[in-house]
Amino acid sequence: MVGNKLLPKLSQDLLEILNDEDYYDITIEVGNDPYVKVFRAHMVILNYRSSYLRRILSTNKKKNDEVLTFIKLSNIIPEIFQVILRYIYGGKISLEEYDIPDIIKIMIATKELGLQELIPYLESFLIENKTNWIEQNFDLIYQTCFENDSFLELQKCCKDLISKEPNKIFNSPNFSSIPEKLLTTLIQNDNLQMNEIQVWEHVIKWGLAQNPELPSDLASFSKEDFNILKNTLQRYIPFIKFRNLTSKEFLKKVKPYKKILPKELYNDLLEYFLDDDNDLIKRSEPRTVKENNIDSKIITSQHAELISKWIDRLENTDKLITSYKFKLLYRDSCDGNEFLNFDKFREICKNQPRTVIVTKVKDSNEVIGGYNPVEWKCEFYEATKDSFIFSFSNNSIENYILSRVNVKNEEYAIYCGGTNLGPAFDGDLTIYKYGPDVLEYKCQRESYEKLITSKNSDILEEFEVFQVE
Numbered sequence: 001m002v003g004n005k006l007l008p009k010l011s012q013d014l015l016e017i018l019n020d021e022d023y024y025d026i027t028i029e030v031g032n033d034p035y036v037k038v039f040r041a042h043m044v045i046l047n048y049r050s051s052y053l054r055r056i057l058s059t060n061k062k063k064n065d066e067v068l069t070f071i072k073l074s075n076i077i078p079e080i081f082q083v084i085l086r087y088i089y090g091g092k093i094s095l096e097e098y099d100i101p102d103i104i105k106i107m108i109a110t111k112e113l114g115l116q117e118l119i120p121y122l123e124s125f126l127i128e129n130k131t132n133w134i135e136q137n138f139d140l141i142y143q144t145c146f147e148n149d150s151f152l153e154l155q156k157c158c159k160d161l162i163s164k165e166p167n168k169i170f171n172s173p174n175f176s177s178i179p180e181k182l183l184t185t186l187i188q189n190d191n192l193q194m195n196e197i198q199v200w201e202h203v204i205k206w207g208l209a210q211n212p213e214l215p216s217d218l219a220s221f222s223k224e225d226f227n228i229l230k231n232t233l234q235r236y237i238p239f240i241k242f243r244n245l246t247s248k249e250f251l252k253k254v255k256p257y258k259k260i261l262p263k264e265l266y267n268d269l270l271e272y273f274l275d276d277d278n279d280l281i282k283r284s285e286p287r288t289v290k291e292n293n294i295d296s297k298i299i300t301s302q303h304a305e306l307i308s309k310w311i312d313r314l315e316n317t318d319k320l321i322t323s324y325k326f327k328l329l330y331r332d333s334c335d336g337n338e339f340l341n342f343d344k345f346r347e348i349c350k351n352q353p354r355t356v357i358v359t360k361v362k363d364s365n366e367v368i369g370g371y372n373p374v375e376w377k378c379e380f381y382e383a384t385k386d387s388f389i390f391s392f393s394n395n396s397i398e399n400y401i402l403s404r405v406n407v408k409n410e411e412y413a414i415y416c417g418g419t420n421l422g423p424a425f426d427g428d429l430t431i432y433k434y435g436p437d438v439l440e441y442k443c444q445r446e447s448y449e450k451l452i453t454s455k456n457s458d459i460l461e462e463f464e465v466f467q468v469e
Contacts, residue, residue: 007091015090017042026057026069030081037078039085043069049088051114075112080105084113093118095125100133104144111150123153135161135168139178146181162186167194167300170202171365171394176209180235187239195297196244197253198365203240204257207233218256230260237261246297246333247273295328298360298367298464302397307356310388310402311371311468325469326356332439332463342422342433345465349423351375354468357423359431359441362459367392368441368452370425371468372414381426382414389429391452401452403428409447422463428452431463439463 017023024040031037046053056071073081083106087093095103107122126134126141134141138161145154161168166186169175178186183206187199208214210232214225221229242254242265250273258266294301308324309316330348349355355376358369370389374382385405393399405413405425415424422431426447432440439460445451 011090011092014045015086017045018085018089026071028081029070029072030074030076031078032074035078037081039081041085045089049115051116052112053114076109077105080109084109084115087115087118093121095122100126100130100137101140104140107151108144116150119150120153123151127153127157135165136172137174138169138172139174139182142182143179162189168396170194170198171396175202176206178206183236184239187236194300196241197246197249197297200240200242200245200253203233203236207236223259226257226259229257233260237265242269243272245273248333294326296326296358296464296466297331297333298358298462299369299392303358303367303392306397306400307371307390308468310390311373311386326466327469328464329355329467330463330465342420345422346376346416349376349465351377352467356466356468357431358464358466359439359460360462361441362461365394366453368429368443370423370429372423372425374414376414376416376423380415381412383411384413385410387413387425389425389448389452401450403448403450403452405448412447423465431460 018041020042021040024042026041026043026046028039028041029036030039043057047057048054053071057069076084080102083093083098093106095106098106103122103126107119110118110122134157138158141154142158145151145158162182162185166189169178169182169186172178183203187203207229211228214228215221237260242250245254250269254261254269261269294304296304299307304324304326305320306316308322309318309320311324312320312322314320329352330345332345335344335348353373353375355372356369357372358367360367368389368391371387372382372384373386374384376382385407388402388404390403391401409426412426415426416422420433422433424430427442427444428446428448429452430442432442434440439462440457441460442457443451443453444456
């Protein structure tokens with residue numbers, strides 16, 4: 001115990017030696033032109049502290065007629081080497097002083113210099129303190145740790161994130177720059193927390209990003225442009241579960257890219273989606289987590305769990321006491337029709353209590369919806385103090401807005417009526433049909449606590465209703 005108390009003094013003395021100007025016997029040139037810095041050091045310390053430097057010194061020993069030994073490290077940035085050199089001498093490093101990109105550079109340099117004992121410490125610091133940053137910059141972490149077999153804990157962290165929350169990687173702002181190996185791993189994952197059409201859209205997005213010279217407008221693509229995109233994505237197409245799409249999704253999202261699909265595959269899919277007998281099969285094959293049996297093309301089991309907590313008026317961090325099952329009652333792409341009405345919705349959902357409405361905004365990852373604890377009664381307002389509306393942005397359960405009905409306006413909480421009007425939470429969230437195959441929502445603050453979206457209206461891609469049991 002007494003000895004341990006003396007270690008800080010020893011560490012400080014060794015750092016003083018690093019600053020010594022009289023007894024150093026080696027110079028180290030670090031960096032590349034024009035950014036180079038020369039460090040002075042002591043061979044005996046470097047020899048015993050770094051296996052990499054020991055190997056260099058063993059082949060570059062000082063001759064009798066030389067005053068100094070000189071080595072060059074061109075792969076390391078001078079500022080990073082200075083941090084590591086202080087660790088080599090003093091055995092201390094304070095990571096709180098550095099931003100995360102610099103810590104990554106320290107890790108890579110640590111591995112190169114053979115300071116194996118420092119690697120677990122650096123990994124633990126990132127995993128325990130910088131989880132959000134890792135998720136937001138997953139491409140950099142993934143590439144770093146899998147290019148270096150020494151970073152085993154970070155590799156495990158990456159594998160866990162891929163398995164449990166792959167949607168965070170898909171929705172990362174840096175998704176387009178992820179390496180090929182990672183994209184393959186992601187789309188082969190059968191437990192993706194997203195719909196198959198979203199997987200397809202992300203794969204297309206990634207492929208286009210790899211070829212920035214391609215036209216921004218698909219209508220301007222030449223035969224050669226399609227061939228370029230096809231060559232980029234051909235290895236990933238076999239992993240897309242196209243039969244999990246709806247006919248509408250295939251028509252609007254896949255057919256425009258038919259030239260990048262193998263001809264035999266496209267013809268098989270065309271025949272499949274033109275066959276009405278396959279409708280029920282298509283509806284039963286969503287690529288979602290099987291846990292909790294969430295048959296949805298919009299939300300995941302994680303969304304459902306959070307909505308369940310809101311139903312029970314729990315905090316997000318509370319443990320869910322009641323176990324809810326989300327039973328699909330209505331999906332507009334399967335049950336709706338091309339007319340300006342919601343007849344099928346009313347037929348299926350009339351008098352059904354405890355329902356959750358979810359919609360997906362077109363050409364975005366925004367989800368908008370609401371919970372109705374009472375029955376849907378056509379042409380009448382229904383009063384309740386327990387209804388709420390919500391939105392999720394970027395398809396993330398962390399980015400949400402929850403808005404409950406105001407106590408003073410409980411009598412106007414729920415409404416369903418009008419020719420082209422679907423379910424409505426007063427005027428705060430109303431779903432319309434404005435033309436054949438056109439869904440739209442409108443939001444304005446009337447009877448609920450706050451607005452759930454910055455737009456007062458937009459087009460919807462899909463609309464689902466679940467009964468919570």
